[in-house]
Each structure stands twice: as C-alpha cells, then as structure tokens.
Amino acid sequence: MTEITPRRGRGRLRHRGHWVLVDANARLLAIGSRAYPGLSAVSGLDLVARRLLVPLLRTALTTGSPGANRACVDGQPWSARAVPLPSALTTAPVAALGIYEHPDQPPATAPTVGTWEWDLDPNRGRFHWAPQTYFLHGHARTGTDPMTWPRWLDEHLALGDRIIVRALCDAAARTQSPQAQFADVIAITGDTTIPVRVTARGVRRPGRTVLVGTIMPLSTQPVPTANQLPALLSLSRDQVYLVDPVYEVVYLTGPQQHDFGLRLPRSRSIPQFSHPDDLAHVRSLLRRAVESQIPVSSTARFAGIEGWTRVDVTAAAAPLGAATSHVWLCVRPAT
Numbered sequence: 001m002t003e004i005t006p007r008r009g010r011g012r013l014r015h016r017g018h019w020v021l022v023d024a025n026a027r028l029l030a031i032g033s034r035a036y037p038g039l040s041a042v043s044g045l046d047l048v049a050r051r052l053l054v055p056l057l058r059t060a061l062t063t064g065s066p067g068a069n070r071a072c073v074d075g076q077p078w079s080a081r082a083v084p085l086p087s088a089l090t091t092a093p094v095a096a097l098g099i100y101e102h103p104d105q106p107p108a109t110a111p112t113v114g115t116w117e118w119d120l121d122p123n124r125g126r127f128h129w130a131p132q133t134y135f136l137h138g139h140a141r142t143g144t145d146p147m148t149w150p151r152w153l154d155e156h157l158a159l160g161d162r163i164i165v166r167a168l169c170d171a172a173a174r175t176q177s178p179q180a181q182f183a184d185v186i187a188i189t190g191d192t193t194i195p196v197r198v199t200a201r202g203v204r205r206p207g208r209t210v211l212v213g214t215i216m217p218l219s220t221q222p223v224p225t226a227n228q229l230p231a232l233l234s235l236s237r238d239q240v241y242l243v244d245p246v247y248e249v250v251y252l253t254g255p256q257q258h259d260f261g262l263r264l265p266r267s268r269s270i271p272q273f274s275h276p277d278d279l280a281h282v283r284s285l286l287r288r289a290v291e292s293q294i295p296v297s298s299t300a301r302f303a304g305i306e307g308w309t310r311v312d313v314t315a316a317a318a319p320l321g322a323a324t325s326h327v328w329l330c331v332r333p334a335t
Contacts, residue, residue: 013073015049019099019111020218022057023180023199025140029095033111033219035184035197037142038091045231048073051099057083060096064310071102080288083110087212088117093198094212112136114215118149120173121208122246127152138190150244150251150268158193159233162252163187163242167320168200173209176202195221203319238330242318243270245286245327260311260333261304275301275308282313290325310334 018032018040028036028044035046041054056067060082068081082098094115097181101107114133119126126147134183135138137156140145143309149169153162161183175181180199187196200213233254234238239262240254248270265272274282278300288296295316301308312332 002164007181012047015100016078017099017101017105017108019108020045020049020053020057020096021095021097021113021214022061022109023095023214024061024093024201024212025178025180026054026058026096027179028062029180029182029197029199029214030111030216030250035182035216035218037182038066048078048097049100052078053080053082053100056080057096057098060084061093064093077103081107085113085115085214086130088115088130088133089106089119089126090117092212094201095214111216116152116211116213116215118169118211119208120211124208136189136196136215136217137187138192148249148267150247150249151253151266154253154268156188158188159252165198166244166251166326168198169211170320172200172211172213172268173202176204176209180213186221214262238314238332241329241331243286243327243329245290245325248283248286250329253265258329261306261309262311262331263303263305267302273303275303277301285313285315286327287326289317293317293325302331 015031021030022041023029026041028041030036042050043079050081052069052071056069059067061084064086066083070077070079078100080100082096084093085095085097087094097110099107112132112135114136115130116133117128126146129147153165157165164183164185172181180201181269182197182199184197186193195218196215197218198213198215200211203210203212236254239260241250243250243284250264250268252265270282271279282300285296285298286305295314297314299310300313301310312334314330316328318328319325
C-alpha cells in the first residue's frame with residue numbers, strides 16, 4: 001500500500017467521495033455535479049486525488065480497462081477506482097470516471113454519463129449513442145429505430161440550443177483539437193428537461209473525421225444567453241426548417257409544421273420529404289441559396305399529413321461560424 005503525505009490544509013481531501021470525470025486527455029470535465037471547463041486534472045484536483053486517482057484515470061484511458069488502488073494518507077487508508085467510458089461505436093475510451101474514498105465507506109453512485117460518436121463522412125453518416133445516452137434521454141433503444149444526429153438535435157435539445165450544438169460539432173471537426181469542446185444546454189428527456197453538458201472532439205481516422213463526445217447532467221441551469229431564436233420562430237407565420245445541405249437533412253423544426261399540414265419524415269431527410277419529381281428543384285434551391293448568399297424563392301411539393309402538399313418556399317443561407325452555410329427553408333401555403 002502506497003504512503004502519501006499531503007500538504008496540510010482543509011482542501012487536501014476536498015474531492016474525497018466525489019466522482020471525477022475527465023476527457024480522453026485527462027482534462028477535467030466534472031467533479032461531482034459541478035462542471036469544469038477542461039482544466040488539467042493534475043492542477044484541478046486535491047493532492048490525494050492527483051497522486052492516487054489521476055494515474056488510475058490515465059491507465060483506464062490508455063488500456064480501456066477499469067482499475068483500483070489503495071494508499072495511506074497520514075496513516076489513514078484510502079481506496080480509489082476508475083472506469084473508462086468507451087465510444088458509442090468502438091471500445092476506445094472517450095472519457096473516464098474515478099473516485100477515491102475510505103475503504104469502509106461505500107462510494108457514491110456513479111453519475112450517468114453518455115457517450116456518442118458521429119462519422120462525418122456524408123456517404124457513411126453513421127451516428128451512435130451508447131446505452132447510457134439512451135437511458136439519460138429517456139429514449140428506448142431498439143435496433144429498428146436507432147438515433148440519428150438530426151433527431152438528436154431536433155427532438156432532444158431545446159429549440160434555442162440546436163444551433164449551438166451543431167456549431168459545437170462543426171468547430172470540433174474543424175479544429176480537431178485534443179481538448180474537448182463543450183456547450184451547456186437543455187436536453188429534452190420525454191416530458192421533462194434537464195441541463196446537460198455536451199462535449200465534442202474531432203478525431204482523424206483513415207480517410208475521414210469522426211466526432212466523439214459525452215453528455216452529462218449538470219446540477220445547475222446553463223447561464224442564460226441572449227438567444228432570441230425561439231421567440232422569432234414563434235412569431236413567424238411561415239413554417240421554418242434549418243437544413244444541412246451537405247447531409248440533406250433538417251435538424252431544426254419551427255413550431256408551425258402541423259398548422260400547415262406538413263409531415264417531416266422521422267429521418268428528417270430532404271430526399272424523403274420532397275416529392276420525387278421536385279427533389280432536383282429543391283436541391284437547386286438549397287445550392288443557389290448557399291452560392292448566392294441571397295434568398296431564393298419558388299414552389300415545391302413536400303410530404304403532408306394527407307399526401308403531397310404544394311407550398312411556396314424561400315431558401316436563405318445561414319452561415320454557421322466558419323462552416324459551410326446551412327439553409328433556412330421558410331414554407332407557407334402556395335398562393
């Protein structure tokens with residue numbers, strides 16, 4: 001058993017009994033229910049946690065296997081353990097959880113932390129949630145109804161947070177920084193909402209970029225922002241969709257859809273939403289809006305509750321940071 005002699009002070013054991021969450025580079029994401037903005041675990045934890053817990057966390061991240069250890073502090077025994085959080089698709093750890101406590105004291109229940117992975121290749125487009133992520137969102141996991149990234153944003157995030165998380169993903173993919181980027185947002189879990197921190201990190205793999213990240217509950221609400229999008233959409237007389245033209249999917253839906261008799265398919269796919277004879281025309285609208293950076297208007301038929309519905313459509317580019325422009329589709333009854 002290792003003997004550790006920490007510096008004196010009230011804070012020397014301040015993280016005892018608190019679960020610590022670190023990203024794949026052992027940078028702090030949370031201690032207990034408190035989120036941290038990517039601080040180094042070495043500088044952010046108490047001395048006992050640094051000496052006893054951090055090595056276990058690093059080993060869990062490297063080997064993908066859980067570990068445990070014991071040490072004495074001023075003659076007092078302490079036990080620590082760490083568990084990796086694997087990617088939703090592969091066994092590679094995305095993050096790790098660890099805790100230290102007196103051996104006779106049962107450790108606190110580990111928090112539910114979900115992981116996710118998104119292959120950004122448009123031809124693959126695979127998106128995966130780990131079982132914990134489904135559980136966290138109160139969503140049944142079935143092989144016939146897997147989660148997709150447009151549904152995650154449009155069904156499981158508050159309206160004003162969907163663009164925030166999409167921009168987070170674009171930034172992580174663009175920078176491919178070893179440090180995870182994050183956003184604190186509101187998640188929709190069935191009939192309730194909870195504050196969560198979403199992290200994302202771009203990882204280069206042969207021939208493509210993959211995003212990996214975590215979703216964890218927060219104990220406090222995110223800091224309010226001056227996001228006026230929900231109010232603006234509620235005032236609009238048009239039905240509004242935000243479209244990613246690369247993946248040809250809708251990932252933000254305004255509130256008036258059913259008033260117009262439209263029915264967006266569960267896949268949120270533009271090819272499935274558009275009438276087959278109008279699909280080329282809809283694609284042309286999206287492309288022209290991005291290329292010209294000015295609104296373009298036309299008519300098209302989209303899937304409706306009672307069959308195909310002809311509507312007037314205006315497409316306008318919506319730059320998202322440094323990423324390729326996405327497109328607002330404003331739809332109204334055909335005149």
